Each structure stands twice: as structure tokens, then as C-alpha cells.
Amino acid sequence: MALNSCSTVGENLGAPDCQGRRQVPGLIVVGGKEFTAAEYADSDTFQDALLAATKLSSGDSDKLYAFPVINKVTNNTEQDSTGSLALGPVVRLRKGRPSYSYVMQDLSQAQYKKLLSFDNQIVPVFTFDDASQFWGKRDGTTSNTTNTNTFKGERARVSISGNGFKDAENVETGQCVVTVSYISIDDFEKRSAFIKLPDLSSGDLVGLMDVMLSEPSAHVSNVHKIKMTVPVPEVNGDINIYDTFGAAIAALTWNAYTGTGYTTSLTITTIAVDAVNECLTVTFDSTAYTALGAGANIKLVPPSVSVLEAADVTGIEIGYIILTT
Amino acid sequence: MVYASGRILINFNEQAAASKRLGEFQKHEGHHGLSKEQLKEVWELCVKAAKKDSSFPKQDLSQE
Numbered sequence: 001m002a003l004n005s006c007s008t009v010g011e012n013l014g015a016p017d018c019q020g021r022r023q024v025p026g027l028i029v030v031g032g033k034e035f036t037a038a039e040y041a042d043s044d045t046f047q048d049a050l051l052a053a054t055k056l057s058s059g060d061s062d063k064l065y066a067f068p069v070i071n072k073v074t075n076n077t078e079q080d081s082t083g084s085l086a087l088g089p090v091v092r093l094r095k096g097r098p099s100y101s102y103v104m105q106d107l108s109q110a111q112y113k114k115l116l117s118f119d120n121q122i123v124p125v126f127t128f129d130d131a132s133q134f135w136g137k138r139d140g141t142t143s144n145t146t147n148t149n150t151f152k153g154e155r156a157r158v159s160i161s162g163n164g165f166k167d168a169e170n171v172e173t174g175q176c177v178v179t180v181s182y183i184s185i186d187d188f189e190k191r192s193a194f195i196k197l198p199d200l201s202s203g204d205l206v207g208l209m210d211v212m213l214s215e216p217s218a219h220v221s222n223v224h225k226i227k228m229t230v231p232v233p234e235v236n237g238d239i240n241i242y243d244t245f246g247a248a249i250a251a252l253t254w255n256a257y258t259g260t261g262y263t264t265s266l267t268i269t270t271i272a273v274d275a276v277n278e279c280l281t282v283t284f285d286s287t288a289y290t291a292l293g294a295g296a297n298i299k300l301v302p303p304s305v306s307v308l309e310a311a312d313v314t315g316i317e318i319g320y321i322i323l324t325t
Numbered sequence: 326m327v328y329a330s331g332r333i334l335i336n337f338n339e340q341a342a343a344s345k346r347l348g349e350f351q352k353h354e355g356h357h358g359l360s361k362e363q364l365k366e367v368w369e370l371c372v373k374a375a376k377k378d379s380s381f382p383k384q385d386l387s388q389e
Contacts, residue, residue, distance in 0.1 A: 223356055252336075267340075269337070270338065285341055
């Protein structure tokens, strides 16, 4: 028996042909969704689950947010730290930490403001590359066990900057730059996993627009006027969605709540379109409304994203509003 | 139940409508611009829909 411990070093170096590797990122998707083994059993099932996760309501821990398309990739990964003694070999002291900057070209100020909600946050990040490979991580498993762990994003610190004025000299000036700095080199190297999505296009993953509810005029007793708009940085540019979706949304179920924690239901008797003022007329049960007294708060909750999608009202999420009697 | 006619579209809460007597319903929903006859028609439809829920109590259609 040889006097060494080489038997414990290394492992077989063979690998199947045509297995993938990281290519050029085209899109990142951020959020806490963990795909189960059933969901990643095949690419069609996974793609359906991915799209569904992007259409969940805000506040859902499984919601995924697709960022705008990437137009330039810069590798900011640190060089390994090395050192050597005068007569000795170069020794790697510390691995460089992986980090990438992505330029997202010509984003509107409205979209940039939305991206800022992720600024300086540590979040799970999935990356879709130009070989149609969707990258994330999957935890390891014990020996002689098929790995059925969930497939989730790789934790990274995300920072958002840019979108200032251009300088008429350089295309890159003034663009939005999103930097993704991975937290764990070990995870990035040893736990990275991917799924091939040959039918996915980055255009399939478009974020929802936030619709804000407001009261364009004072209520008359139990009858409130409710306007639905998409706020934008352009002054006087807020987009009223009444023309596009007013009737469809009025036909869906809304809910209202009062009391501490807004846990007591308040009946809405009718929701009607107001074609003159381009808003909705929401009427609460007059007896219950009167019983609340003046100055009471009512939380008016619109239909959820899934209900809106089912009614072909797509691409938006409507926030709630607190009304006062 | 959705009532639609011309530029009018009103989503009536069937249970809420059926819980009121006809006269009360006509009074409280009078701000939508529908006639009393139209409101009566809507109310009857709401009561019919609400009655499909077997636990809902029977309403007297003749009361005002």
C-alpha cells in the first residue's frame, strides 16, 4: 500500500457530452419562489409555473419579478487573491467573488423607479441565458439519494443605479445599471443548477403595472366614486384604465372590510361604471354603512391578479384603498 | 349579477339585494339612474339567484 492519502483527493473527471454551462445572461428573475421537483419535471411544466409565479399578487412570498431585458453584460468578478513566498509557488489565498453588471437600455423613468424597490436588497436571483438555460441553485443531498430538492434563486445583493441624463457622446451614458453580486461562492460554484427552457422568450415575462385607487370626488353617504390610474412621473400623465378595463373590472367581485385589522366584512351592494367621470361607483350597504358612524375607515379591496387574469384583464395589479365614511 | 344596458353597467350583489324588501332596494339603489320597473326586474333576478342557495330565507315579493 502506497504511503500517501491521494485516494481521498479528487473524483472522476468524466462528464456526459452536451451538458450545459453558463452562457451570456439575457434576463434576470428575482423572488422567493422555490420550484418543486414536480414543477421542474419537464420544461413545459416549469415554464407554466414560472409564468404563474410572475402573476401572483404582491405580498406573496412565491412571487417572481422579471427585470427588463439585459443589453450589456460586464463581468465584475474579483480576481482571486494570490500570494507567494520568494522561492515558493503562487498560492491562491481567496477566491474572487462573482459579480456582474447588467445595462438595461433606455428604461423609462417610471420603470426605473419601480426597479429601485430592489436597490441594495439581498434576494434570490434566477438568470436566463442566451442558450435558453434558466439558472438557479439546488441544495445538495445525501449519498445514494436522487436529488429532489427545490430549485430556487441564487442569493445575491442587487443594486440599481443610473438612468440619468445622456451626454450625446456615448450610448452607455445615462443607462440603468443593475449589479448582481452573489453572496456565496460555494453556492455559485457547487450548487448551481439549471433547466433548459427552449420555448421561453424574455418577452414572455413582463412585469405587472401597479394601479392605484383614488377618490376623484367626495362620497355621498354610502356611495363612493373610485378612480383607477397608473401613476407615472410625467406630471398630469397618470393613465386612467377606465376606458380599457373599467367595465370588465366593475363586473368582478370586490371586497370591503372595517374594524381593527380590517377583519369585519362590509357588504358592497353594487359596483357600477360611471362613463361621465370615467371611474367606478361603489355603493356599500346603507344600513351597515350608517352604523359605522362618521370617520370610520373602510378597506376597499379590488379583485386579485388571478381573478383579473381570468377575466382577461391582464398586465395589472390593483392596490387597495382606505376610505373614510 | 351584472345589469348592462347602453352605457350603464351595474354589478349587483345578489345576496345583498335579496336581503332587502323590494321597496327598500328601489330606494337605496335609486342613484343608478334605473327606473323602478328596471330595479324590480333586477331585484327579482337577484332573489332568484340567491334562492339557489338553499340556506337563504324566502322573500315576500309583494312587499314594498
